[in-house]
Amino acid sequence: MQLIRVSSYEELSRKAADIISAQVILKPGCVLGLATGSTPIGTYRQLIERFRRGDLDFSRVTAFNLDEYLGISPEHPQSYHAFMQEQLFRHINICPRRCHVPEGCAEDPRAFARAYDQAIAEHGGIDLQLLGIGNNGHIAFNEPGDAFIKETHVVSLKKSTIEANKRFFTSIDQVPTQAITMGVGSIMQAKKVLLLAEGPVKKDALEKALYGPICPQMPASILQLHPDLTVICHVDG
Numbered sequence: 575m576q577l578i579r580v581s582s583y584e585e586l587s588r589k590a591a592d593i594i595s596a597q598v599i600l601k602p603g604c605v606l607g608l609a610t611g612s613t614p615i616g617t618y619r620q621l622i623e624r625f626r627r628g629d630l631d632f633s634r635v636t637a638f639n640l641d642e643y644l645g646i647s648p649e650h651p652q653s654y655h656a657f658m659q660e661q662l663f664r665h666i667n668i669c670p671r672r673c674h675v676p677e678g679c680a681e682d683p684r685a686f687a688r689a690y691d692q693a694i695a696e697h698g699g700i701d702l703q704l705l706g707i708g709n710n711g712h713i714a715f716n717e718p719g720d721a722f723i724k725e726t727h728v729v730s731l732k733k734s735t736i737e738a739n740k741r742f743f744t745s746i747d748q749v750p751t752q753a754i755t756m757g758v759g760s761i762m763q764a765k766k767v768l769l770l771a772e773g774p775v776k777k778d779a780l781e782k783a784l785y786g787p788i789c790p791q792m793p794a795s796i797l798q799l800h801p802d803l804t805v806i807c808h809v810d811g
């Protein structure tokens with residue numbers, strides 16, 4: 575594991591964008607695993623700037639997002655589809671048909687989940703997986719539980735996650751209670767993983783994830799087993 579401690583959110587975002595840029599430059603047809611949440615917004619801004627300067631070309635890149643709320647349409651302003659369009663996709667030259675985000679409104683979410691994993695596998699897996707971490711140690715929407723789930727699956731969100739994500743909705747009862755998420759299988763099979771942790775609120779989860787026991791009650795702890803994990807953190811205020 576490579577742990578990079580930085581002293582500002584700006585620096586975290588620049589360094590994360592450096593790593594993603596290097597991936598896209600070295601392998602223009604790479605597969606990126608992308609994340610939502612507040613943490614990667616600065617990274618995406620950096621990537622957009624670099625694209626506008628002519629330093630990055632996303633025309634051959636394929637993206638697979640980690641997760642989506644269940645029962646929410648892609649047009650819903652708080653959907654992760656809308657988030658990715660707004661924060662990244664519509665500002666760069668990535669091909670829309672190469673942008674994959676799990677379907678929150680799939681008629682059969684379980685069948686969709688199987689097809690999503692198959693599509694990732696058909697693309698040869700993920701080259702670089704970008705991750706945030708939840709206050710409770712979740713990665714994507716792999717919530718603390720009794721077992722690690724490998725495949726893309728439907729999950730019931732923990733109270734702590736609903737509480738943490740209510741800031742994006744008008745009220746807590748607007749927050750969906752279920753989501754569809756990539757499992758830890760595709761994440762752990764990614765060739766590289768880049769985990770970002772921003773803010774003192776993430777300090778405890780990050781420490782437990784990186785140095786505590788590897789257990790499903792702390793989903794991010796499985797990353798200790800990843801052979802190429804880079805962590806960029808700014809958790810000391």
Ligand code: GLP
Pocket residue numbers: 609610611612613614640641705706707708709713714715735739
């Ligand atoms: C959400 C997402 C995760 C994200 C996490 C942290 O629930 N499903 O992929 O890493 O929350 O979000 P934030 O960066 O806003 O703290």
